[in-house]
Amino acid sequence: MNERVQPVYLEDKLEEIREDGHLKYRSKSLPTWCPGCGYFSMADALTVALNRLGLDNKDVVVVSGIGCASRFPFFVNTYGFHTLHGRVLPVATGVKIGNDALTVIAVGGDGDAFAIGAGHLPHAARRNVDMTYLVFDNGIYGLTKGQTSPTSALGFKTSSTPYQNGDMPVNPLLMLLSYEATWVGQAYAGRPHHLADMITQAIEHKGFSFLRILSPCVTFDKTNNTYVNLGMKVRDLPEGHDRSDRLAAMARAMEEDHPALGVYFEEQRQTLGEVMQDAIDKAQGMNLAPKGV
Amino acid sequence: MNKSGTDIQFAICGSAGDGTIASGDIMKRAAAAMGFHVIAFDVYPPEIRGFGKCISRIRISSEQAYSLKEQSDVFVSLNDGHAIPHVGEVRDYGAVIYDDHLIAPVAEGGHISAHIRPAQIPYGLPIRQISEQATNAARSRNIVVLGYVAGLLDLPAEAFRKVIAQKFASKPAVVTESNIRAFDAGLEAGRGVFRYDDVAVGAAPTAADGEAVMMTGNGAIVRGFLEGGIQSYFGYPITPATSIMERLAVELPKAGGRFLQTEDEIAAISATIGAGFAGSRAATATSGPGLALMTEMMGLGVMAEVPAVVVCSQRGGPSTGLPTKTEQSDLNLAVHGGSGDAPRIVIAPTNVEGCYRCAGMAFEIAEKYQVPVVLLIDLYLSNRYETVFPSDKNVFAPKPREVPKVKEGEDYKRFVLTEDGISPRALPGDAGMMYTATGLEHNELGKPSDVLHMEMNAKRHHKLKSAVNYPGLTTSKRFGDMGKVDVGILGWGSTFGEILETMFEAQAEGISCSAMKVVMLSPLPEGELRAFFDDCKVVLVPELNYQGQFANLVSGAIGRPVVRLNRTIATPMPVAEILSEVRRLAAEVNEPVAAAAGGV
Numbered sequence: 055m056n057e058r059v060q061p062v063y064l065e066d067k068l069e070e071i072r073e074d075g076h077l078k079y080r081s082k083s084l085p086t087w088c089p090g091c092g093y094f095s096m097a098d099a100l101t102v103a104l105n106r107l108g109l110d111n112k113d114v115v116v117v118s119g120i121g122c123a124s125r126f127p128f129f130v131n132t133y134g135f136h137t138l139h140g141r142v143l144p145v146a147t148g149v150k151i152g153n154d155a156l157t158v159i160a161v162g163g164d165g166d167a168f169a170i171g172a173g174h175l176p177h178a179a180r181r182n183v184d185m186t187y188l189v190f191d192n193g194i195y196g197l198t199k200g201q202t203s204p205t206s207a208l209g210f211k212t213s214s215t216p217y218q219n220g221d222m223p224v225n226p227l228l229m230l231l232s233y234e235a236t237w238v239g240q241a242y243a244g245r246p247h248h249l250a251d252m253i254t255q256a257i258e259h260k261g262f263s264f265l266r267i268l269s270p271c272v273t274f275d276k277t278n279n280t281y282v283n284l285g286m287k288v289r290d291l292p293e294g295h296d297r298s299d300r301l302a303a304m305a306r307a308m309e310e311d312h313p314a315l316g317v318y319f320e321e322q323r324q325t326l327g328e329v330m331q332d333a334i335d336k337a338q339g340m341n342l343a344p345k346g347v
Numbered sequence: 348m349n350k351s352g353t354d355i356q357f358a359i360c361g362s363a364g365d366g367t368i369a370s371g372d373i374m375k376r377a378a379a380a381m382g383f384h385v386i387a388f389d390v391y392p393p394e395i396r397g398f399g400k401c402i403s404r405i406r407i408s409s410e411q412a413y414s415l416k417e418q419s420d421v422f423v424s425l426n427d428g429h430a431i432p433h434v435g436e437v438r439d440y441g442a443v444i445y446d447d448h449l450i451a452p453v454a455e456g457g458h459i460s461a462h463i464r465p466a467q468i469p470y471g472l473p474i475r476q477i478s479e480q481a482t483n484a485a486r487s488r489n490i491v492v493l494g495y496v497a498g499l500l501d502l503p504a505e506a507f508r509k510v511i512a513q514k515f516a517s518k519p520a521v522v523t524e525s526n527i528r529a530f531d532a533g534l535e536a537g538r539g540v541f542r543y544d545d546v547a548v549g550a551a552p553t554a555a556d557g558e559a560v561m562m563t564g565n566g567a568i569v570r571g572f573l574e575g576g577i578q579s580y581f582g583y584p585i586t587p588a589t590s591i592m593e594r595l596a597v598e599l600p601k602a603g604g605r606f607l608q609t610e611d612e613i614a615a616i617s618a619t620i621g622a623g624f625a626g627s628r629a630a631t632a633t634s635g636p637g638l639a640l641m642t643e644m645m646g647l648g649v650m651a652e653v654p655a656v657v658v659c660s661q662r663g664g665p666s667t668g669l670p671t672k673t674e675q676s677d678l679n680l681a682v683h684g685g686s687g688d689a690p691r692i693v694i695a696p697t698n699v700e701g702c703y704r705c706a707g708m709a710f711e712i713a714e715k716y717q718v719p720v721v722l723l724i725d726l727y728l729s730n731r732y733e734t735v736f737p738s739d740k741n742v743f744a745p746k747p748r749e750v751p752k753v754k755e756g757e758d759y760k761r762f763v764l765t766e767d768g769i770s771p772r773a774l775p776g777d778a779g780m781m782y783t784a785t786g787l788e789h790n791e792l793g794k795p796s797d798v799l800h801m802e803m804n805a806k807r808h809h810k811l812k813s814a815v816n817y818p819g820l821t822t823s824k825r826f827g828d829m830g831k832v833d834v835g836i837l838g839w840g841s842t843f844g845e846i847l848e849t850m851f852e853a854q855a856e857g858i859s860c861s862a863m864k865v866v867m868l869s870p871l872p873e874g875e876l877r878a879f880f881d882d883c884k885v886v887l888v889p890e891l892n893y894q895g896q897f898a899n900l901v902s903g904a905i906g907r908p909v910v911r912l913n914r915t916i917a918t919p920m921p922v923a924e925i926l927s928e929v930r931r932l933a934a935e936v937n938e939p940v941a942a943a944a945g946g947v
């Protein structure tokens with residue numbers, strides 16, 4: 055066994071990365087996240103996905119809310135809109151309606167999605183707005199320095215639940231499945247290649263795609279969603295999972311102790327853009343009069 | 348006003364189901380078709396169902412009028428129980444028209460004839476009988492009375508017949524036929540009656556100012572939006588803005604635009620801002636409670652410099668307040684609402700024509716200044732009808748966009764500091780100009796940074812300055828006596844109609860008087876305001892709110908004292924109240940100094 059392990063030279067690796075092409079989706083700004091934060095995987099995976107799909111930078115808009123996760127648009131070289139806490143979905147809906155040719159990617163944290171912005175979730179999903187929603191779920195409020203979030207586990211101690219969290223966490227996948235989302239998936243920041251695949255598929259899906267990405271907040275959560283814990287818990291969706299079966303997807307979504315990664319559910323349905331085009335087409339034919347004043 | 352020529356106010360009162368509003372609608376459309384100026388306002392019962400009181404009031408004049416009159420000239424009762432409390436609003440020698448052949452006995456005082464003043468002229472007729480004879484049903488009483496009024500006042504019957512035919516065009520032909528029969532029967536009855544000279548309608552103006560269209564303020568906003576090239580609309584129902592949304596739901600797809608009823612007002616303004624960011628001409632409409640929800644997102648529009656058009660039709664507040672009553676108490680919210688120093692443009696038209704013009708220009712203004720524009724109106728303006736003379740269609744059509752240019756190898760500075768504060772705006776899809784818009788304070792590139800906070804604040808305020816001189820937009824205007832006057836009346840929004848009427852009355856009494864309307868509430872036309880204050884010995888500000896929100900805004904901005912007249916009475920401001928205040932002030936400023944000085 056005197057076969058020698060071939061050394062990997064940094065220079066070669068950099069050359070390889072450069073040639074791959076995904077760097078053109080990176081912005082000049084370096085991410086401001088804490089070293090080790092799971093979100094770095096997301097930034098990398100999105101650029102890989104955009105590169106794979108061959109999308110032109112100028113035709114992509116990344117819209118976000120407020121939070122550590124929502125800093126995301128600054129780190130990708132596309133158009134971006136860093137909006138308000140909880141309002142990413144309606145703003146992104148407006149962007150898509152404003153210009154249907156754009157690829158719209160919405161990004162936010164778990165607080166953004168399931169607390170302050172939760173009222174918008176069912177509506178973006180049921181309307182089947184043709185966009186991709188990436189929720190970076192670290193089970194905590196990162197930006198405001200470690201308070202409990204709607205996905206924090208029972209018993210979790212945070213600065214706002216110093217004795218322990220007693221609020222039952224929400225089940226994001228179950229929510230979105232019941233809100234009639236047409237694409238529901240789950241990924242994990244610790245599996246960057248799988249993550250890039252999932253983001254690619256989510257963008258490719260015509261309609262509203264919801265991808266929950268489990269991610270550790272290394273600064274404010276030392277006990278719960280750590281790399282070690284998440285790495286031990288996550289598994290793949292079983293081979294035979296039927297992604298056209300919403301009930302089966304719901305059953306899988308309820309297995310919360312061992313969150314499975316993959317595409318839970320997928321279906322094709324008329325998108326909001328198509329519904330609106332339909333109204334435009336219908337309106338040309340019939341001379342409908344407005345009622346009232 | 349209109350001391351000469353035609354100026355007649357027609358009112359009809361009945362219970363829901365009597366066809367009161369429909370009757371008023373035919374009257375105002377017929378009058379408009381005859382070439383008259385029309386202002387009309389309907390009062391509905393607050394309940395959706397039942398037999399509540401409906402009144403339709405229509406002022407018909409040969410010259411432009413500015414508000415309804417407090418006294419009607421012709422009053423029709425379709426339901427005495429509802430009409431009796433309103434007989435008093437008929438002027439002396441005005442006509443009260445009612446059914447004098449009731450089928451059931453009424454209690455003493457239950458019949459309207461017992462309430463008509465000696466100076467008023469009663470016109471009783473068997474309304475129900477005429478309807479039954481003409482159409483085999485009592486249902487057409489509301490049309491019979493129209494015929495009667497047309498006969499009595501010698502109005503061109505053909506104009507009515509045309510409007511009736513239009514109104515029932517979608518129904519089977521027999522409906523139109525039977526309504527025309529009812530109208531003709533009423534006409535016959537009215538023609539035979541002796542008419543006192545005082546109850547008269549003069550000739551319509553011969554030279555009409557073009558093709559008049561009857562619109563409500565909300566309808567005018569929609570028409571302006573459509574001519575201004577609206578591309579997307581997002582809304583959530585709320586009185587009195589709902590009809591803007593319902594009308595656009597029908598009209599916008601016809602024009603190739605996109606319409607969405609959102610889950611709440613936050614989503615409505617968010618999507619409006621999102622669409623505006625993407626380059627779409629986008630709008631939303633709401634009332635005070637909705638605007639309160641929208642303020643955070645409007646602040647983002649200010650900070651990220653995104654155009655948007657937001658209509659707020661005010662109703663009584665605070666909170667759910669008086670949903671079906673008019674008020675002007677959301678000025679503070681519209682001008683200042685939200686966190687931080689968030690300058691925006693607020694435009695408050697004073698009549699229906701103004702709603703049309705301001706809405707037509709709103710997108711262009713929002714795009715030029717890259718800022719949310721609020722069109723602030725109120726229920727009285729939203730729901731009242733006026734004749735409008737629309738412009739040539741091309742006036743408000745969008746002009747081609749200029750795409751910003753960047754030099755090779757240089758970064759696009761989305762928020763570059765310029766002399767006028769306006770930075771050329773790229774849209775998603777433009778090559779080589781990718782940037783991220785943010786509600787965080789940022790540098791010229793748009794990157795989060797607080798180094799330039801002072802400069803960026805100055806930019807956001809400074810860039811709006813020139814809006815007060817926006818070409819083609821009347822941002823303020825003075826009426827009445829020019830030069831030095833005793834009393835100035837300063838106003839905004841729908842109340843300005845009553846202010847103008849007051850000014851005409853005061854002038855007729857010999858009071859030296861001038862009125863000024865301010866249409867742009869933010870930024871304020873301070874120069875014009877100062878000049879007005881310089882010319883007036885005293886300035887009165889009548890408005891429909893408790894705090895004197897506009898008075899506070901003006902006196903805060905230019906540091907001059909004002910006299911406030913604040914009313915929250917759930918109705919428009921009575922001309923009589925403004926007039927008595929004007930009289931008082933005119934007497935006061937002309938009092939000998941010695942008397943005013945008192946004992947020191």
Ligand SMILES: Cc1ncc(C[n+]2csc(CCOP(=O)(O)OP(=O)(O)O)c2C)c(N)n1
Pocket residue numbers: 120121122123124139162163164165166167190192194195196197198203
């Ligand atoms: C209206 C409003 N309320 C509160 C905040 C403060 N705030 C900013 S981010 C945040 C929570 C962020 O948590 P999450 O969405 O999970 O994102 P993370 O930072 O964990 O990525 C809060 C409460 C705000 N910016 N705006």
Ligand code: SF4
Pocket residue numbers: 086087088090091092093122123192196197270271272273274
């Ligand atoms: S605070 Fe947590 S979520 Fe935010 S950047 Fe740091 S590690 Fe990531």
Ligand SMILES: [Mg+2]
Pocket residue numbers: 121163164165190191192193194195196203
């Ligand atoms: Mg979080």
